Amino acid sequence: MHRRLFAAAAAAPLSVAGGLAAPALAQSLPEIRWRLTSSFPRTLDITYSTSEYMCRAVSDITDGRFRIQPFPSGELVPGLQAMDAVQSGSVEMAHTGGLFFTGKNAALAFSTTVPFMLNVRQQHAWFFHGGGNEMLNAVYRDFNIHALPCGNTGNQMGGWFRKEIRTAEDLRGLKFRVAGLAGNVMQKVGVVPQQIAPGDIYPALERGTIDGVEYIGPYDDAKLGFNKVARYYYYPGWGEGGAIFHAYVNLQKFQELPPAYRAAIETACTAATNWMLAQYDWKNVEAMYRLVAEGVQLRQFPNEVIDTLYRATQEVFAEQSAANPQFKAILESQTAFRDRHFAYHQVSDYAFDSMMLRLRRQQGR
Structure with missing residues (x-):
C-alpha cells in the first residue's frame, strides 16, 4: 500500500532531478541505515506509530535502500534529550515537538504551537505556504538540525x-x-x-x-x-489550537543524502502529518464518550x-x-x-x- 501511495509523489522530483527512469536511478542509490529516537513511548500508539509510519514510507519509496529504524523514548535517549541527540549526531533523526525545547530558544515553540494563535488548518497553511517552514529552519540551523512537520494532534484539551x-x-x-x-x-x-x-x-x-x-x-x-x-x-x-510534531534530522546528514532520499523523507513526513491528524480526529471522539460515561x-x-x-x-x-528577534519575526x-x-x-x-x-x-x- 505504501509503495503505491508514495511512489507517484516521489517520482516527479526523481525524474526532474536526474532525468532517468526511476528503476535505473534506484539501482545507483546507496543503501543507508539510520536510527530515529522518539520523545514518545510505545504506549502512546498514535504519536509513536506516526514515526513508524514515516519510516516505513521512506523504505517503501526507496525500495528498501534507505531504512530508518525508530526507537521509543528511553531506549536510546530520554524523551526530552531527543533534540540534543540529533544535534550532536549520536542519532540521525528524532520525532519530537519543538515546544519541549523552548529553554534553548523560545522561538522553537512556534514549530509546535503557541497560546491563542493558529488552529490546525491555519497551521498547515502557514507552515507549507506562508513561509513557516523556512522561518523555523533558520532557527533550527543554529542547532545543526533540519526540521520537517511530521504529525498534528489537532486542537487539544485544556x-x-x-x-x-x-x-x-x-x-x-x-x-x-x-x-x-x-x-x-x-x-x-x-x-x-x-x-x-x-x-x-x-x-x-x-x-x-x-x-x-x-x-x-x-x-x-x-x-x-x-x-x-x-x-x-x-x-x-x-494553549494549543493544534500541535505539530516534527522529524528532526541532523543537518549535516540531511545535506549529505542524495536528493531522492531527501525528497523521500519530505514526502513521508507530509503524509505522516495527515495520517496522525486523521487518527486523532477518529479516536478522540469515542474516547471522549467513554470518559464522560465513566464519570x-x-x-x-x-x-x-x-x-x-x-x-x-x-x-x-x-x-x-523584546529579547529575541527570531521570536518577534x-x-x-x-x-x-x-x-x-x-x-x-x-x-x-x-x-x-x-x-x-x-x-x-x-x-x-
Missing part, C-alpha cells in the same frame, strides 16, 4: 484538574504539567509549571507531585490514566479564566519579542496570517460548523 476552576484565583499555587510557552503564561497567573516527559506524567500525578496536567486529548489522556486521578477535564485548549466531569473554562490567560499571553509575547508572521485568515474562516468553516450545530439542536440531537 487539561485535568483535581478541583473545579471557577476563577483565575483557583489556578494560583497549582503544580501543573504543561509544555512550551503555555507554561510561561500559567506561571504569570500563579501556576507552578512542570515540564515532564509524556511517559513520566501519570506517576507524578498519582503521587501528588503535580496537581494537574495538560497533555493532548481524550484518547491519549485516557491511555495515560489521568482520569483515574483527576476528575475535572477542561476545554478549550487555549469524568467535562467543564468549559470560565471566560474570566480565559481572559486572564490571554492577557498573560500578550505579556509573555511582548517580553520574548515569527510572531509577527503568524499573527498577520491568523488575523487575515480569520475573516475567511468566519464565512467558511466557522459558519458551516455553527449552522450544523444549530440544525442538530433543532432536531434535539
Whole structure:
C-alpha cells in the first residue's frame, strides 16, 4: 500500500532531478541505515506509530535502500534529550515537538504551537505556504538540525484538574504539567509549571507531585490514566489550537543524502502529518464518550479564566519579542496570517460548523 501511495509523489522530483527512469536511478542509490529516537513511548500508539509510519514510507519509496529504524523514548535517549541527540549526531533523526525545547530558544515553540494563535488548518497553511517552514529552519540551523512537520494532534484539551476552576484565583499555587510557552503564561497567573516527559506524567500525578496536567486529548489522556486521578477535564485548549510534531534530522546528514532520499523523507513526513491528524480526529471522539460515561466531569473554562490567560499571553509575547528577534519575526508572521485568515474562516468553516450545530439542536440531537 505504501509503495503505491508514495511512489507517484516521489517520482516527479526523481525524474526532474536526474532525468532517468526511476528503476535505473534506484539501482545507483546507496543503501543507508539510520536510527530515529522518539520523545514518545510505545504506549502512546498514535504519536509513536506516526514515526513508524514515516519510516516505513521512506523504505517503501526507496525500495528498501534507505531504512530508518525508530526507537521509543528511553531506549536510546530520554524523551526530552531527543533534540540534543540529533544535534550532536549520536542519532540521525528524532520525532519530537519543538515546544519541549523552548529553554534553548523560545522561538522553537512556534514549530509546535503557541497560546491563542493558529488552529490546525491555519497551521498547515502557514507552515507549507506562508513561509513557516523556512522561518523555523533558520532557527533550527543554529542547532545543526533540519526540521520537517511530521504529525498534528489537532486542537487539544485544556487539561485535568483535581478541583473545579471557577476563577483565575483557583489556578494560583497549582503544580501543573504543561509544555512550551503555555507554561510561561500559567506561571504569570500563579501556576507552578512542570515540564515532564509524556511517559513520566501519570506517576507524578498519582503521587501528588503535580496537581494537574495538560497533555493532548481524550484518547491519549485516557491511555495515560489521568482520569483515574483527576476528575475535572477542561476545554478549550487555549494553549494549543493544534500541535505539530516534527522529524528532526541532523543537518549535516540531511545535506549529505542524495536528493531522492531527501525528497523521500519530505514526502513521508507530509503524509505522516495527515495520517496522525486523521487518527486523532477518529479516536478522540469515542474516547471522549467513554470518559464522560465513566464519570469524568467535562467543564468549559470560565471566560474570566480565559481572559486572564490571554492577557498573560500578550505579556509573555511582548517580553520574548523584546529579547529575541527570531521570536518577534515569527510572531509577527503568524499573527498577520491568523488575523487575515480569520475573516475567511468566519464565512467558511466557522459558519458551516455553527449552522450544523444549530440544525442538530433543532432536531434535539
